Amino acid sequence: MEFAAIYNQPVIDLGDKCDDESLRGIYSPSYPDELLERFLNDQFTRDAAIYAKQSEHTRASGSLLERALRTCGHEGLKEQARQILDLGSGAGNSVLPILEKFPHANLIASDLSPNMLLALKQNLLNANLLNRCTLMQLNAEEPDFKSASMDLVVGFAVLHHLFKPDKTILGCANILKDDGVAIFVEPFENGNYMLAQLYKQILGHQCASELDPKVKTVLSNRICFVTDRIGLDKSDPRFETYDDKWQFTRHGFQTFSRQAGFRDCLIMPVSQSATPFTEKTLFMLKRKTDLSEPLPTWALEIIGDFENTVSPEFLYELPNEATVIFMK
Numbered sequence: 575m576e577f578a579a580i581y582n583q584p585v586i587d588l589g590d591k592c593d594d595e596s597l598r599g600i601y602s603p604s605y606p607d608e609l610l611e612r613f614l615n616d617q618f619t620r621d622a623a624i625y626a627k628q629s630e631h632t633r634a635s636g637s638l639l640e641r642a643l644r645t646c647g648h649e650g651l652k653e654q655a656r657q658i659l660d661l662g663s664g665a666g667n668s669v670l671p672i673l674e675k676f677p678h679a680n681l682i683a684s685d686l687s688p689n690m691l692l693a694l695k696q697n698l699l700n701a702n703l704l705n706r707c708t709l710m711q712l713n714a715e716e717p718d719f720k721s722a723s724m725d726l727v728v729g730f731a732v733l734h735h736l737f738k739p740d741k742t743i744l745g746c747a748n749i750l751k752d753d754g755v756a757i758f759v760e761p762f763e764n765g766n767y768m769l770a771q772l773y774k775q776i777l778g779h780q781c782a783s784e785l786d787p788k789v790k791t792v793l794s795n796r797i798c799f800v801t802d803r804i805g806l807d808k809s810d811p812r813f814e815t816y817d818d819k820w821q822f823t824r825h826g827f828q829t830f831s832r833q834a835g836f837r838d839c840l841i842m843p844v845s846q847s848a849t850p851f852t853e854k855t856l857f858m859l860k861r862k863t864d865l866s867e868p869l870p871t872w873a874l875e876i877i878g879d880f881e882n883t884v885s886p887e888f889l890y891e892l893p894n895e896a897t898v899i900f901m902k
């Protein structure tokens with residue numbers, strides 16, 4: 575791929591810069607070390623291989639993309655798209671489905687972490703797909719591509735790591751062609767905050783002493799995690815050290831969308847379950863405690879009663895994680 579035709583800055587091959595053959599074929603505008611240190615912590619640098627292994631198949635990325643394209647009426651992009659950018663690609667959860675679904679498109683798969691890009695390169699080699707994809711070290715806050723150069727931008731679980739996700743969204747509005755779309759999947763405050771309230775009820779219940787101590791710790795940590803990340807203001811110095819900085823809201827994304835000049839911003843929960851809170855809680859507790867039945871019936875009822883009492887429409891407004899589609 576000819577970078578000069580599409581990207582506004584000169585790029586170098588990280589294989590040359592780092593004198594490391596394994597990095598050959600990963601292009602970069604060449605970032606200073608301080609920028610990488612500010613954005614990335616150990617899980618995406620030193621421990622990238624472990625993260626890549628653990629995050630394999632954690633999201634049904636292909637079906638989320640399909641649903642997003644259907645919802646915004648852009649299924650035609652699968653045949654028509656010629657240039658796609660994936661932001662924060664990690665080891666490739668969204669990259670592999672994009673290559674499968676968009677057979678005529680050039681894909682730039684990007685991430686700020688060279689270690690994550692190495693894991694991606696290996697996954698693409700294993701799938702015999704490296705020749706269909708350009709790998710790029712890119713700060714998602716600075717998508718400095720030519721105006722109107724992209725048919726589609728995709729970012730799965732990347733915006734909440736950034737200091738200024740609104741800069742990324744503004745950048746997407748610039749680099750997308752007319753009628754192009756940007757699709758993101760991100761954590762949401764609405765559902766996570768509601769769940770934290772239910773966890774408080776469980777921990778304050780008269781039978782709470784029955785709970786396994788590991789369960790109590792996970793639920794308490796989750797309450798702290800959620801309440802510590804509320805709101806749009808991330809200027810407090812503590813956020814400099816946080817990997818996960820954001821949980822978004824519909825209003826917040828719609829504000830970013832308006833500021834960037836998108837014509838519409840559609841938001842839909844990732845989970846299509848009628849019991850998303852129960853599922854998320856059991857998934858999290860089983861993974862973090864290794865207990866096969868981490869919650870007693872009374873605790874499950876606290877969550878289940880809430881899910882059964884509110885309308886499906888209200889639950890829809892309480893996603894833990896949602897797909898966000900910006901339409902130019």
Ligand SMILES: C[S@@+](CC[C@H](N)C(=O)[O-])C[C@H]1O[C@@H](n2cnc3c(N)ncnc32)[C@H](O)[C@@H]1O
Pocket residue numbers: 613614618629633661662663664665666667668684685686687690712713714715729730731732735736
């Ligand atoms: C939670 S992982 C998601 C990876 C992949 N999209 C997936 O769905 O599995 C977040 C990724 O964002 C990358 N990242 C963090 N900050 C970034 C930045 N400023 N620019 C680009 N990528 C970044 C990390 O290196 C990591 O690979």
